[in-house]
Amino acid sequence: MTIPVRLTINGSPREQTIEPRMLLVHFLRDACGLTGTHVGCETGICGACTVLVDGKAVKSCTMFAVQADGASVKTIEGLATDGRLHAVQQGFWECHGLQCGYCTPGMIMAAVQLLSANANPSRGQIADGLRGNLCRCTGYSHIIDAVQHAATHGAADRR
Amino acid sequence: MADRTTGNYVGRSMKRVEDPRLIKGIGTYTDDLRLPGLLHAAILRSPHAHARIVHIDTKAARALAGVVAVLTGADVNEQCGAVPCAAAIPDLKAPRHTVLAGDRVYFVGHAVAVVVATDPYVARDAVDVIDVDYDPLPVVVNPEDAMKAGTPLTHPDLGTNIAYTTTMAGGDIDDAFRRADRVIKQRLIHQRLTPMPIEPRAVVASHHAGEGTLTIWTSTQVPHLLRTLLPGMIAIAENKLRIVAPEVGGGFGAKLNVYAEEALCGHLAMRLGAPVKWVESRRENAASTIHGRDQIGDYEVAVKNDGTILGLKARTIADLGAYNQLLTPAIPTLTGLVLTGCYRIPAIKMDIVGVYTNKMATDAYRGAGRPEATYLIERLMDIVARELGIDRIELRMKHFPAPTEFPFATASGLSYDSGNYQGALAKARQLANWDALMVDRAAARKAGRLFGVGVSTYVEICALGPSKAMPAGGWEWGCVRIEISGKVTAITGATPHGQGQETSFAQIVGDRLGVSFDDIVVLHGDTNVAHYGRDTYGSRATVLGGTALVMCIDKIVAKAKTLAAHLLEAPVDRIEFANGRFSAKGKERQLGWGELAGEAYIAKNLPAGFEPGLEASSFFEPQNFTFPFGTHIAAVEVDRDTGQVSIKKYVAVDDCGPQINPLLVEGQVQGGIAHSIGQALFEQTVYDENGQLLTGEFMDYAIPRAVDIPEYILGSTVTPSPSNPLGIKGVGEAGTIGATPAIANAVIDALEPLGVRHLDMPLTPERVWRAIQGRA
Numbered sequence: 031m032t033i034p035v036r037l038t039i040n041g042s043p044r045e046q047t048i049e050p051r052m053l054l055v056h057f058l059r060d061a062c063g064l065t066g067t068h069v070g071c072e073t074g075i076c077g078a079c080t081v082l083v084d085g086k087a088v089k090s091c092t093m094f095a096v097q098a099d100g101a102s103v104k105t106i107e108g109l110a111t112d113g114r115l116h117a118v119q120q121g122f123w124e125c126h127g128l129q130c131g132y133c134t135p136g137m138i139m140a141a142v143q144l145l146s147a148n149a150n151p152s153r154g155q156i157a158d159g160l161r162g163n164l165c166r167c168t169g170y171s172h173i174i175d176a177v178q179h180a181a182t183h184g185a186a187d188r189r
Numbered sequence: 190m191a192d193r194t195t196g197n198y199v200g201r202s203m204k205r206v207e208d209p210r211l212i213k214g215i216g217t218y219t220d221d222l223r224l225p226g227l228l229h230a231a232i233l234r235s236p237h238a239h240a241r242i243v244h245i246d247t248k249a250a251r252a253l254a255g256v257v258a259v260l261t262g263a264d265v266n267e268q269c270g271a272v273p274c275a276a277a278i279p280d281l282k283a284p285r286h287t288v289l290a291g292d293r294v295y296f297v298g299h300a301v302a303v304v305v306a307t308d309p310y311v312a313r314d315a316v317d318v319i320d321v322d323y324d325p326l327p328v329v330v331n332p333e334d335a336m337k338a339g340t341p342l343t344h345p346d347l348g349t350n351i352a353y354t355t356t357m358a359g360g361d362i363d364d365a366f367r368r369a370d371r372v373i374k375q376r377l378i379h380q381r382l383t384p385m386p387i388e389p390r391a392v393v394a395s396h397h398a399g400e401g402t403l404t405i406w407t408s409t410q411v412p413h414l415l416r417t418l419l420p421g422m423i424a425i426a427e428n429k430l431r432i433v434a435p436e437v438g439g440g441f442g443a444k445l446n447v448y449a450e451e452a453l454c455g456h457l458a459m460r461l462g463a464p465v466k467w468v469e470s471r472r473e474n475a476a477s478t479i480h481g482r483d484q485i486g487d488y489e490v491a492v493k494n495d496g497t498i499l500g501l502k503a504r505t506i507a508d509l510g511a512y513n514q515l516l517t518p519a520i521p522t523l524t525g526l527v528l529t530g531c532y533r534i535p536a537i538k539m540d541i542v543g544v545y546t547n548k549m550a551t552d553a554y555r556g557a558g559r560p561e562a563t564y565l566i567e568r569l570m571d572i573v574a575r576e577l578g579i580d581r582i583e584l585r586m587k588h589f590p591a592p593t594e595f596p597f598a599t600a601s602g603l604s605y606d607s608g609n610y611q612g613a614l615a616k617a618r619q620l621a622n623w624d625a626l627m628v629d630r631a632a633a634r635k636a637g638r639l640f641g642v643g644v645s646t647y648v649e650i651c652a653l654g655p656s657k658a659m660p661a662g663g664w665e666w667g668c669v670r671i672e673i674s675g676k677v678t679a680i681t682g683a684t685p686h687g688q689g690q691e692t693s694f695a696q697i698v699g700d701r702l703g704v705s706f707d708d709i710v711v712l713h714g715d716t717n718v719a720h721y722g723r724d725t726y727g728s729r730a731t732v733l734g735g736t737a738l739v740m741c742i743d744k745i746v747a748k749a750k751t752l753a754a755h756l757l758e759a760p761v762d763r764i765e766f767a768n769g770r771f772s773a774k775g776k777e778r779q780l781g782w783g784e785l786a787g788e789a790y791i792a793k794n795l796p797a798g799f800e801p802g803l804e805a806s807s808f809f810e811p812q813n814f815t816f817p818f819g820t821h822i823a824a825v826e827v828d829r830d831t832g833q834v835s836i837k838k839y840v841a842v843d844d845c846g847p848q849i850n851p852l853l854v855e856g857q858v859q860g861g862i863a864h865s866i867g868q869a870l871f872e873q874t875v876y877d878e879n880g881q882l883l884t885g886e887f888m889d890y891a892i893p894r895a896v897d898i899p900e901y902i903l904g905s906t907v908t909p910s911p912s913n914p915l916g917i918k919g920v921g922e923a924g925t926i927g928a929t930p931a932i933a934n935a936v937i938d939a940l941e942p943l944g945v946r947h948l949d950m951p952l953t954p955e956r957v958w959r960a961i962q963g964r965a
Binding site: 049056059069071072073106109110122126131133154157164165168169173 | 204205207208209211212213214215216217218220221223309310385386387388389436437438439440441468470471686687688689852853855856859860861862863864886887888892893894895896898900901924
């Protein structure tokens with residue numbers, strides 16, 4: 031059985047007929063070719079698959095694509111605009127907020143939502159806001175630096 | 190060889206060239222590869238720790254639309270060779286490690302059958318309908334029980350659960366214990382850990398029938414070791430096999446291995462005539478990718494009443510799991526090598542017993558042997574200090590070799606290259622404000638709060654290693670080419686997977702050649718590009734790979750000088766090279782790399798006997814390991830009511846020699862400390878009495894989150910290594926080695942007023958709370 035799904039991905043409309051059991055992360059990766067969203071655990075714990083669905087950070091491995099019908103989805107590939115990095119992306123680059131980079135897209139998307147809710151978070155608030163995203167490389171300190179950098183330098187860039 | 194370059198780039202905290210693609214989500218990890226006609230493999234794994242396979246019915250699986258093949262051990266084990274173990278352990282009793290289970294399964298997660306289908310969902314559907322009739326067998330879980338007579342056998346055909354016994358010894362241990370005023374004993378346990386890189390393993394294999402070549406993309410730390418070892422498993426010659434490690438999402442030792450699935454995918458691609466992809470689930474990663482540590486040790490320290498340590502005896506039981514992976518039985522021997530830590534301890538003896546149990550194999554997890562040794566010696570230093578009533582810092586200082594005593598020979602036969610342990614300790618104490626911490630502790634204790642301070646002074650072995658000390662080649666390879674355009678391509682065999690050598694190697698090359706950082710590209714990870722290499726593990730890549738590039742550059746500069754001499758019409762010994770320019774005294778004209786490269790490749794005006802081109806490759810064979818060191822200090826508070834430990838202050842002073850890129854060094858140290866926080870406080874791989882894995886997901890296996898991490902206070906000292914021209918030592922595992930005992934010592938120190946002498950890790954709230962209840 032397949033059913034149609036219509037959604038907006040990184041600003042572009044997309045319509046496709048899919049199996050209802052297809053996870054949103056697999057729809058993004060396999061149907062749309064947006065492989066920046068990663069799969070780390072398939073249980074909604076690690077957060078490598080975090081995307082924004084109607085502006086909210088969602089773990090796309092625990093959502094069916096059909097549940098996103100009619101929604102606007104933003105992935106890591108849609109974050110930079112006109113060739114300019116988003117402030118959070120820039121922060122991760124400036125502060126060495128990534129090593130292997132596998133958790134990074136999800137971490138960045140979670141941080142984008144965090145800053146949209148709190149433009150000037152403390153270190154503790156950043157750590158708390160990222161508790162749904164696991165990183166095994168960095169020890170998190172540089173990630174917190176990166177989000178603070180984005181908060182300080184990129185207010186104008188935040189969307 | 191003290192010709193260390195400082196220049197425009199080396200020593201600077203430069204942003205990484207790797208990052209733009211990774212922060213935009215356009216890097217390519219193995220699972221991101223899309224090939225025409227790609228098939229998807231899924232693996233059925235054993236739910237039993239030990240069972241006989243009575244029958245496998247694959248009919249329903251084969252009948253599903255989209256299923257291309259369903260294969261069991263009977264179908265592939267004849268065609269595929271055994272999974273290799275490279276550890277050179279004399280008299281090792283080892284079971285044959287087939288790619289799929291034969292007539293028995295030996296651990297939960299043991300691969301039983303593989304499905305190949307046109308769609309990954311269909312492949313998983315098919316796995317679910319394979320019907321296996323298992324006859325459960327007695328299970329061996331506890332390694333100490335496994336050694337007793339009459340216990341069930343993990344591998345009945347071996348006749349024993351003991352894989353090997355070996356003794357590492359140096360100095361006169363009997364004399365040490367004869368002369369001792371006291372012998373202090375302690376059992377110390379290193380729990381089993383799961384490395385848990387956030388990217389699970391993934392493999393794509395594609396066979397090119399016309400050329401007879403096979404390409405395997407795999408999430409590995411060691412593409413070159415795979416190219417060497419896979420031809421022993423599948424029907425492909427080494428020179429027809431290309432291994433590519435694309436972006437690799439973390440390794441920590443878990444991807445320093447040759448796995449059955451890598452051979453299996455290669456075999457399937459050739460057998461089915463189509464590319465095959467297999468992506469590990471997290472549950473598979475927890476059950477079927479190597480685990481780490483899992484050593485039980487009984488220790489005896491021979492001491493004089495004045496604190497002098499005369500000798501150290503250890504009896505270690507290493508739980509190997511059911512099979513030997515690449516280095517499984519060798520890991521405990523690394524522990525033996527650095528057992529004396531950074532102390533003058535004249536005699537050691539370590540008896541190691543490797544034991545098979547019905548669990549996943551243990552192998553190299555970040556630090557591999559050294560975190561074990563460091564934890565042991567650092568816990569023992571605290572225990573000895575306390576028993577003898579000596580200050581723990583004084584006891585450590587008393588046994589440090591002086592900086593002038595290096596190279597320092599250890600009882601285990603190592604030669605520590607350089608060190609200033611006193612300097613790192615002094616700096617850490619200063620950064621931690623040690624005296625104030627002692628005042629805080631006294632005040633807290635007076636108020637009935639459980640506040641503790643822990644210290645660990647460590648030394649580790651890096652830059653693995655001299656070939657004579659390695660199973661198969663410890664050198665590293667590099668190639669540098671000045672392109673005709675004057676751009677520079679540097680190729681390294683030391684395959685990074687997140688450490689940032691595309692950046693740090695460009696810094697080294699940029700300074701040495703005097704070219705712009707932006708004109709340099711560093712290539713790695715594809716054996717068709719980086720022809721030889723020994724890859725990344727044991728904090729070796731920058732030291733060995735970086736030095737191989739320096740050797741290439743020395744050759745190129747020498748060659749370019751002969752060309753410059755010809756073009757400038759000056760004797761070659763008059764040619765000066767500085768800042769990327771070649772000049773001769775008394776000549777106005779200077780030549781840059783662009784001009785020289787143009788001449789070298791166009792090749793119409795070359796000196797006699799000059800080979801065209803400006804390229805050189807080199808193998809660097811180190812004469813010794815390097816020995817980074819440092820001091821970590823942790824201050825913790827334990828909640829008396831809940832047993833919860835919170836880290837109040839964390840100071841790390843690490844000496845990895847001169848730093849190529851201090852920002853990347855900081856990242857390595859911070860990440861390493863986080864692994865230690867995990868081991869010290871949360872992490873433990875748990876099998877129940879039936880051999881069922883209880884920590885099969887991130888839900889049950891607690892790696893640290895952002896909220897679990899203190900603000901790190903980091904410092905460094907710089908003691909160059911004499912073993913390489915850059916003077917560098919390596920830093921990939923330092924955090925994990927130094928931090929675990931600092932945290933554990935701090936927690937035990939906090940519990941000291943209750944009379945707690947020792948607690949094994951992880952120091953979870955429950956374990957700590959029970960200790961408080963038992964003694965309060």
